[in-house]
Amino acid sequence: MKALVSVLLMLALAGCSTGLRIDRNHPSANHDNRIQFVVLHYTNASLERSLALLTHGEVSAHYLIGDGPATVYQLVDENRRAWHAGDSQWQGRTWLNSSSIGIEIVNPGFDDTANGRVWYPYSEAQIQSLITLLKDIVKRNGIEPRHIVGHSDIAPLRKLDPGPLFLWKRLADAGLGIWPDASAVAREQAYFSANPPTIGWYQQELARFGYALEQTGELDVATRHVIAAFQMRFRPQRFDGTPDAQTAAMLQVLNRMR
Structure with missing residues (x-):
C-alpha cells in the first residue's frame, strides 16, 4: 500500500512539473548582453x-x-x-x-x-x-x-x-580598440609640460578611463602600478609608472574621445 501511495505521489509531482505554462509574450526592453x-x-x-x-x-x-x-x-x-x-x-x-x-x-x-x-x-x-x-x-x-x-x-x-x-x-x-590622436597628444603635451597636473588629477582621470584606483592624492604603489599599466599599453617605449606630460596628454585625449 505504501509503495502504491509513493508511486501515485511521484506521478502527481511529475504531472505538476510538466504542466507548467510560461507566457513569453511580454519581453522586457530592459536588458543587455551578459558579455561586456x-x-x-x-x-x-x-x-x-x-x-x-x-x-x-x-x-x-x-x-x-x-x-x-x-x-x-x-x-x-x-x-x-x-x-x-x-x-x-x-x-x-x-x-x-x-x-x-x-x-x-x-x-x-x-x-x-x-x-x-x-x-x-x-x-x-x-x-x-x-x-x-x-x-x-x-x-x-x-x-x-x-x-x-x-x-x-x-x-x-x-x-x-x-x-x-x-x-x-x-x-x-582595425576598429577593435581606441588610440589617441598623435596631433592632439602633442598639443596637450605642450600644455601639461608647462602646467603639470597633480597626482589627484591622474588618479581621477585614470579612474575615469576605467582603472580601479583609490583617490589618495599620493603617488603611492598602487598609483604607480596603474600609471605603468596605462603607459605599457599606450606608450610601451617607457612604462616606469612615473607621471609625465606625455602620459597626461594621452590620458586627456583618450578620455575626451569617450
Missing part, C-alpha cells in the same frame, strides 16, 4: 603546456591562439564563465570572469636576464588571427571597441600581460 568585455592575455607557456593548463588546470579561457601556425582553439563556450580574469575590476565592474570573454595568446611573456628584462613579440599570424576572432566576437555580442582590454588593465597590481610588445594600435586601426 574581452580580456587579452599571454600564456607565458608553450602551446602544449598552455593547452594542458587551460583545459585541466585551475584556470581557463574561452579561446587560445597558438603559435606557428596561429590556430584558434575554443576551450570554453562563450555562454559559460571561464576562469581567466581573477580578482579584477574595470569601469566599476568587478570579478570580470562573469562579464567577459577571455582570449589567451601563446607567448613566453618575458625573461629576466643579466642585461635586463627581455620581452617576446607576437607573430603577424597571431595578430591576424586575433583580429579576425575579435571582429566576430564584437559583432555577435555588441561589444564596444573600448571594452577590449588587457589583463594588466583589469589587474594592474599583479598582472603584466599581454605586455609592452602587444600591438594595441593595430587593433585600434
Whole structure:
C-alpha cells in the first residue's frame, strides 16, 4: 500500500512539473548582453603546456591562439564563465570572469636576464588571427571597441600581460580598440609640460578611463602600478609608472574621445 501511495505521489509531482505554462509574450526592453568585455592575455607557456593548463588546470579561457601556425582553439563556450580574469575590476565592474570573454595568446611573456628584462613579440599570424576572432566576437555580442582590454588593465597590481610588445594600435586601426590622436597628444603635451597636473588629477582621470584606483592624492604603489599599466599599453617605449606630460596628454585625449 505504501509503495502504491509513493508511486501515485511521484506521478502527481511529475504531472505538476510538466504542466507548467510560461507566457513569453511580454519581453522586457530592459536588458543587455551578459558579455561586456574581452580580456587579452599571454600564456607565458608553450602551446602544449598552455593547452594542458587551460583545459585541466585551475584556470581557463574561452579561446587560445597558438603559435606557428596561429590556430584558434575554443576551450570554453562563450555562454559559460571561464576562469581567466581573477580578482579584477574595470569601469566599476568587478570579478570580470562573469562579464567577459577571455582570449589567451601563446607567448613566453618575458625573461629576466643579466642585461635586463627581455620581452617576446607576437607573430603577424597571431595578430591576424586575433583580429579576425575579435571582429566576430564584437559583432555577435555588441561589444564596444573600448571594452577590449588587457589583463594588466583589469589587474594592474599583479598582472603584466599581454605586455609592452602587444600591438594595441593595430587593433585600434582595425576598429577593435581606441588610440589617441598623435596631433592632439602633442598639443596637450605642450600644455601639461608647462602646467603639470597633480597626482589627484591622474588618479581621477585614470579612474575615469576605467582603472580601479583609490583617490589618495599620493603617488603611492598602487598609483604607480596603474600609471605603468596605462603607459605599457599606450606608450610601451617607457612604462616606469612615473607621471609625465606625455602620459597626461594621452590620458586627456583618450578620455575626451569617450
